[in-house]
Amino acid sequence: MNDTDKPTISRREQSKQNRRDAIVQAARASFLENGYAGTSMSALVHTLGGSKQTLWSYFRSKEELFAAVIEEVTSSFRAELSQLLTGSDDLQRSLLDFCRSFLRRLDADDAVAAWRLVAGESGRFPEVGRIFYERAVRLTETTLAQFLARFIASGELREESAPRMAELLLGLCASRQNKRLWGVGTGDEASREADAIAYSGMFLRAFAREKG
Amino acid sequence: MNDTDKPTISRREQSKQNRRDAIVQAARASFLENGYAGTSMSALVHTLGGSKQTLWSYFRSKEELFAAVIEEVTSSFRAELSQLLTGSDDLQRSLLDFCRSFLRRLDADDAVAAWRLVAGESGRFPEVGRIFYERAVRLTETTLAQFLARFIASGELREESAPRMAELLLGLCASRQNKRLWGVGTGDEASREADAIAYSGMFLRAFAREKG
DNA sequence: TCATAGCTGTACCATAGAGTACGAATTTGC
DNA sequence: GCAAATTCGTACTCTATGGTACAGCTATGA
Numbered sequence: 001m002n003d004t005d006k007p008t009i010s011r012r013e014q015s016k017q018n019r020r021d022a023i024v025q026a027a028r029a030s031f032l033e034n035g036y037a038g039t040s041m042s043a044l045v046h047t048l049g050g051s052k053q054t055l056w057s058y059f060r061s062k063e064e065l066f067a068a069v070i071e072e073v074t075s076s077f078r079a080e081l082s083q084l085l086t087g088s089d090d091l092q093r094s095l096l097d098f099c100r101s102f103l104r105r106l107d108a109d110d111a112v113a114a115w116r117l118v119a120g121e122s123g124r125f126p127e128v129g130r131i132f133y134e135r136a137v138r139l140t141e142t143t144l145a146q147f148l149a150r151f152i153a154s155g156e157l158r159e160e161s162a163p164r165m166a167e168l169l170l171g172l173c174a175s176r177q178n179k180r181l182w183g184v185g186t187g188d189e190a191s192r193e194a195d196a197i198a199y200s201g202m203f204l205r206a207f208a209r210e211k212g
Numbered sequence: 213m214n215d216t217d218k219p220t221i222s223r224r225e226q227s228k229q230n231r232r233d234a235i236v237q238a239a240r241a242s243f244l245e246n247g248y249a250g251t252s253m254s255a256l257v258h259t260l261g262g263s264k265q266t267l268w269s270y271f272r273s274k275e276e277l278f279a280a281v282i283e284e285v286t287s288s289f290r291a292e293l294s295q296l297l298t299g300s301d302d303l304q305r306s307l308l309d310f311c312r313s314f315l316r317r318l319d320a321d322d323a324v325a326a327w328r329l330v331a332g333e334s335g336r337f338p339e340v341g342r343i344f345y346e347r348a349v350r351l352t353e354t355t356l357a358q359f360l361a362r363f364i365a366s367g368e369l370r371e372e373s374a375p376r377m378a379e380l381l382l383g384l385c386a387s388r389q390n391k392r393l394w395g396v397g398t399g400d401e402a403s404r405e406a407d408a409i410a411y412s413g414m415f416l417r418a419f420a421r422e423k424g
Numbered sequence: 425t426c427a428t429a430g431c432t433g434t435a436c437c438a439t440a441g442a443g444t445a446c447g448a449a450t451t452t453g454c
Numbered sequence: 455g456c457a458a459a460t461t462c463g464t465a466c467t468c469t470a471t472g473g474t475a476c477a478g479c480t481a482t483g484a
Contacts, residue, residue, distance in 0.1 A: 011451095011452070011453085012451085012453075012459080012460085015451090015452090015460095016460090033335075035247075035249065035332065035335075035336070037247065037249030037250055038249055038336070040440080040441065040442090041441080041442060041443080042440085042441070042442075042443095043441095049462095050461070050462070050463095051461065051462045051463060051464085052442090052443075052444085052462095052463090052464095053444090053445090053446090053460090053461070053462075053463090054460080054461055054462075056442095056443070057460080057461085061442085062442070062443095113335065115331070116331055116332055116334070116335050117332070118393075118394065119327070119328055119331035119332055119390075119393050120247065120328055120329070120331055120332020120333065122393055122394055123245075123247075123324075123325060123328050124246070124247070124250070126395045129393060129394030129395040129396065130394065130395055132394060133391070133394040133395075133396045137394075164410065168384065168387075168410065168411075168414055170387075171383070171384055171387025171388070171390075172380065172383055172384065172387065174390055175379075175380075175382075175383025175384065175386050175387055176383070178331075178383075178386055179345070181330075181331050181334060181341060182330065182331075182334055182341030182342065182344060182345045182349075183334055183338045183341040183342055183345075184341065184342065184345045198376065198380065199380075201418075202380055202414075202418045203418075205417060205418040205419075206413075206414045206417040206418040207414075207417075223481090223482070223483085224430085224481090224482060224483080227481090227482095228430090231431095252470080252472085253472060253473080254470080254471065254472075254473095255471095261432095262431070262432065263431065263432045263433060264432095264433090264434095264472090264473075264474085265430095265431075265432075265433090265474090265475090265476095266430080266431055266432075268472095268473070268474085269430080269431090273472085273473085274472070274473095
């Protein structure tokens with residue numbers, strides 16, 4: 001009796017949903033590539049096919065559409081990032097793996113574009129930065145912090161603030177992103193691997209307890 | 213006989229210079245606040261007083277003016293950052309001081325705005341990111357690396373790549389900037405001090421040699 | 425004093441943008 | 455099959471933009 005086998009949504013609402021998704025996807029592509037001001041609603045209508053009337057019936061303004069796109073971008077980020085931390089007991093290995101996967105995700109073109117969009121527009125649209133942080137970054141921080149807390153408890157990490165540690169490691173990972181934003185430094189496998197090793201290595205040296 | 217007491221530049225050229233500066237300053241303010249697309253040449257003329265003819269006689273297009281602004285922004289950054297590293301022999305103290313000053317500089321509203329502008333526009337204007345990195349960030353990296361190299365030589369830091377170390381420390385500092393971009397986290401003295409301590413502390417733990 | 429380089433103001437052009445209006449065509453639920 | 459909800463296409467308004475043209479004004483330099 002759940003809503004998957006007996007959809008309460010009618011054909012109409014279904015196609016409305018699809019339509020909405022299509023709009024958001026197209027808008028997402030354009031906003032990521034051209035920024036807010038560089039995205040034209042008229043052009044969007046042309047890309048999508050259909051009429052302005054229709055577009056405006058789904059989103060009453062450009063800003064509203066933009067908000068929906070930001071929402072979409074952060075939620076897709078969130079979905080992918082929540083699975084980066086395995087339940088492994090090997091601290092060193094887990095951290096390296098985490099850095100690797102996280103950096104790989106950040107290296108993707110759309111991630112770079114999203115980062116640029118958020119950074120560029122959060123001055124004029126304060127919501128954008130806040131949403132991005134709250135719904136994408138912060139979640140990763142807390143998840144990582146919980147992961148680290150286990151190793152503090154087990155004595156493998158120093159007894160210091162886990163959230164702070166998480167922040168520092170993520171900060172390191174994000175710093176690679178800056179060079180990508182600036183068009184410096186490539187997103188190739190080799191440099192990524194080197195960075196993953198450097199970041200997790202630095203972290204462990206700073207926060208791992210000496211053994212024995 | 214130097215050119216300060218006997219200016220070779222005529223009154224005309226002097227006032228041209230002033231005019232140009234005024235234009236760049238006004239443009240800078242607008243680009244930083246409104247971004248590239250959000251800056252209007254017509255509005256700029258209005259702010260400056262004078263006529264379009266004049267503005268276009270100094271800069272033949274909006275892009276050319278934008279380039280001049282980026283140039284100005286990076287060069288003013290560079291000028292300030294080159295003096296952050298004292299010749300002190302106390303490693304720990306120097307690093308903490310460096311982080312403090314660097315973070316203070318980054319916390320300034322115009323630095324945040326500049327960071328946003330560069331991040332936001334370097335997708336559409338690849339030059340912008342490259343120039344910003346080459347002329348502002350890279351210089352800081354190499355200066356810091358040279359500074360660190362002295363302590364590697366003296367045995368206070370591990371024998372590892374000084375440029376890499378510099379990159380990591382600056383990366384940490386830059387990570388604070390992200391939160392500012394997103395409008396999360398304030399630029400107040402207290403949090404800055406805490407971050408400076410955390411960054412330099414983490415760095416030292418990771419790269420300082422254990423004593424005796 | 426005078427020629428002139430440079431400035432001003434204003435009108436103008438072509439293009440583009442967001443958003444509205446509306447009648448006709450199409451799809452949906454029943 | 456029919457009424458209602460959507461969608462379509464197109465034309466429209468209003469505002470703004472980067473950039474040009476031009477006639478008159480002003481400070482400069484000799």
